[in-house]
Amino acid sequence: MSGSGAVRLRSVAGGGSARGARRSLGGPWGVVRRVLLGARHRWRRSLRLRVVTTTMLLGVFAITVLGSVLHAQIANGLERSRVSNAQYEALALTAQAQAQWLNSTSASVDALNQAATDIVTRILAAPGPDPRRFVVLTRSVSNDSDIVLASVRTGAPDQSVVSPELQQALADDPTHQHTQLTEVTVDRSDGPVPAVVVGTVVEVPNAGLYDLFFIYPMEQEVATMALIGRAFVVAGATLTLLVGAVAWVVTRQVVTPVRRAGEVAQRLSSGRLNERMPAKGEDDLALLATSFNNMADSLQSQIRQLEGLSAVQQRFVSDVSHELRTPLTTIRMAVDVIHGNREEFVDASVARSAELLAGELDRFEELLADLLEISRFDAGAAALDVEAVDLRGTVESVVAAARPLAEKRGSPVSVLAGGVPAEAEVDERRVARILRNLVVNAIEHGDGRPVDIHVGVDDDAVAVVVEDHGVGLRPGEAANVFTRFWRADPARARTTGGTGLGLSISLEDARLHNGWLQAWGEPGVGSRFRLTLPRRAGSTLHASPLPLSPEDP
Amino acid sequence: MKGRVLVVDDDLALAEMLGIVLRGEGLDSEHVADGSSALEVFRGYRPDLVLLDVMLPGQDGLEVCRQIRAESGVPIVMLTAKTDTVDVVLGLESGADDYVVKPFKPQELIARVRARLRRGDEPEPERLGIGDLAIDVAGHSVTRGGEPLSLTPLEFDLLVALARKPWQVFTREVLLEQVWGYRHAGDTRLVNVHVQRLRSKIEHDPEHPEIVVTVRGVGYKAGQAGA
Structure with missing residues (x-):
């Protein structure tokens, strides 16, 4: 994916130089070119211009052919009658002379x-x-x-x-x-x-x-033929103009409603579902308007239905959440009381059972929390709560929180942030959750080797790369790590724990920001996860300030 | 430290379990199961802290919270099964000081309860000024030109924390630790919502705050005295 970023950069540079070359042309050729481009643009944009022009060209062609044939026939007839008159007269005069x-x-x-x-x-x-x-x-x-x-x-x-x-x-x-x-x-x-x-x-x-x-x-x-010819030219020109005018009027009658349909469709697609076309009369255009309105009606009802379903889904998630969590809280507290008093059990197996119960309850809670989070994304119920945040601070606090785990695993975590503030409009709670996930994953899969965190910033985006030097990812696995419940190595995963939903949730969190979350890895070298977020909420990303793989410049 | 805790929750098992845990911590507790009678029990029991479930039969937890807040500044900790921004913010805006998300660990709950009850210890007599306000720390009172302003204990603590070091910019994390007693990262929305509530009570124009000033991208600080 970083390759595509590089390609995009190159293509942008190419576009810039082409523009420069065009600007240096200038002069009269430039003017002609602009006029031609403008005409071409109008030609492509205006259906009416195309129809009128083609109609007039065809009219000129037809009138020319027809006029030529008529002209030739009239000339022929005149000539024949002159010849026969001449012959009769000559015959009579010859007889007289003789x-x-x-x-x-x-x-x-x-x-x-x-x-x-x-x-x-x-x-x-x-x-x-x-x-x-x-x-x-x-x-x-x-x-x-x-x-x-x-x-x-x-x-x-x-x-x-x-x-x-x-x-x-x-x-x-x-x-x-x-x-x-x-x-x-x-x-x-x-x-x-x-x-x-x-x-x-x-x-x-x-x-x-x-x-x-x-x-x-x-x-x-x-002289007669010259007169007829002139009349033909005048009549032909008048007819051509008339045909053009008729075409203009007719296309106007057709194009105007079509244009209106286009405008209404645009308003519909921008979310104003109540927009309709005026449908008057019983002609083809009224049929178009009626069909269009029917389509809009059906779209509107489908969207309403989907919205209803989504609301039902959200309600369900919320209800399940509440209904499950309350008894779980009671169990949690009961288990903690039992677990806290496990020394008092005479039977060692009961004490051990209390320990297992407490441990598995933790996992169960994590899994439930992640499942609810995922279903909230699926229902479209997740909302951003953005404010301007310096990501360096977020990274620091996440790293500080992960310090005990890092010490346990023996992986030193270092942050390479640079002196520039990496400020962006983000939902800090979600970004911290993504980073916590990436950092904890890096420590857990880092095999005790150092974990490096890079923070980069440019005009449009901020990026955080979390890099470990552990087992890495096999080819094809980089695309799979974000799949729900996907595990790199089923045998190993049991010991490292986790719900299998962490990276999926992180990806959804990144998408909610219009951001990217990407993975790179090589067996034996390590893996890198890159989070790129736009600095202004809602804008689109084009490139990341940091490379995804270490080979990229 | 003795304390009286009112548990408002419709789930009997959870309420009983909460009672067991609170008693284990040496706290006294009383239970009420529905929202409509919560206010009545509150008045009779006069608790030092209220644990309030958001979803209640009869009357919404948010409404109960608003009613209690209308007549008392007693710390309220919400028990919520929701983590969505809107729900949490709604709970805080209706007057809750803090919230715990179900399922919570007993230690977590006790830590939150202790943090809210801790202020029972008498502070040293201390007088502070912030903006055009005078704060009597020992007397728990804030006055503007001799007129007392009514703040909840939490809002009071927040104002005192800012007023004690007017030169310092407080990040939300620092305020969470100093005012709410969170040792690890907490929810920074707590700070945002309570700063808004505090401003609505003390600022001349809450839209253009002069006493509690936002430092963009960092946090909050006390405004210049006399500003």
Whole structure:
């Protein structure tokens, strides 16, 4: 047990140096670390914070996924409808253009060029300044006529926006429309916008096949999608906040009663058995409150019952004590009168009987006294009567009282107390009883060798070590010496006497003080008993000022 | 030394045995078995000492003790089967001078009885002062400004012991030996309780004693004269 004390000391020292290192960090990193630690602490402490945060994170995730899918579908639909509109319009315009060409009578290159410009700008180009349609007329890849007309275009885009693949596809299959999605730059300041290009073929009289490309920029659709996107973001953020707020309100409704239950439980455990939770309504929380209150009721009644049992037990001990002691007193006095007059008995055996009777009566009384003391501890009826006492004085008076026995056994008893007062708040009667027990045991088991008593004191505790150099204790016996009626050596114990309860009572006395009573021993070397008591009544011990075994520093 | 002892005990065998032992010591004794008639017998017998059992039928031993104490300072030794702090302190507070725990040895009882009866020997005429009190040792009286204070013989002895050596701090053990006559370690609670009782009679403010002063961790001493 002294080993654990040493370990505790070392661990305390370790903690101190770690704290020092942390303090020396400081600086901005220290601030960040403190903030992080604070946040982590709040995270671990607040159920509401955790619930609200998780709910909001999940909400953001769900809204993002849902928004992306919707966004993509809307974009897709807009694009499809634009493409099909473009195709229908292109089909109609192509038919119109073809009809114009067929009615045209131009034959010269100039006239044809003029006609091409006319058709493209008057019929095919969108009316007014509407930029929603651009037209490009250009010579087909497959055209091998001698007459070459110049390309005609309306607006900024020229045939460079038309991919060679589309031109090739028109050359391969001139009877059908071909559609391509691309990007065009309508206005230099806006950058490229997506566009639909529909390509068809018209036959120009005398000049062969010419490709007619209709370019529809999707500016409107892009603007619509941007608007929808913005709306989605705003709606998503609002929804997330709303979800967070709902979670906050809901957890508040649940957490508040749970917190109240926690507070009530705390008050209950601190001994206020009449505390109950308010149980209103019929919901789950009311069920919790009702069950909690039922538990408290049952706890309270059980505790009352135990208290009652304990009171009965104490009463019984007290009654037995009185009932047994009165006749025993009479017997005691009668025996003493007989024993005092034993010289007058003619028969030697009667005189001897009187002696045996007196001796055994002593043992019987001791045993009864110890049994009653133990049962008082068991019933929880033992109470401390503390006052500030200098243990050196207690040790001295105990040693003085044990002097006759020590002289009889030939064991010199020496006290090594030091000059510092070993003052502590203790019940001196009980401490003297512990020490008397330890000293008498040491003398009786000391084989006539010296008995040393050490008194030690530090800021928190006082300790007394009683050391003999007799037979000592075998391994495992140190734990057993405090067991009731335990005897180290049954054959030897008969001669040394004692009730077998002395050390058990001492241990209970030490525990009543929140103190330690520990044993150490080695065969042939001797044994040491250490009593450690807190200097302030009711405080807890952490270490003893004296080592338990002589090997410890 | 002749003495008259009143035994108040409901156990007839024990009472008879006590009578035998007391007679063997040359003391006269009278027996009463129940608490209710104890006071009456006490008045008729006028004993020098009372042996009183705590547990009595009719009337509690503590109550009997209080009644006797109300009209007499005669030494009372309690016979008790209890050793719990509360019970012993209650017994002492109700006015008992000393107590013996059953089962006791006859010699132990006789020693306690003798110690209480010993004061029959006449002391030398002696006058002492402690605080603002004047003590006439031979006359067994304590006065404050001419007004007599009523103390039991034990309280008187305790006060005289402290007043005789006002420079000395008395440990509880020393007081037990000098006042109660314990040769070996006794119960120091005897001292505590009787100091409290004494203070309640002689101090102006028993909460802040000035005549019998506590020396923390050691014991008691007489306060500074005139304090």
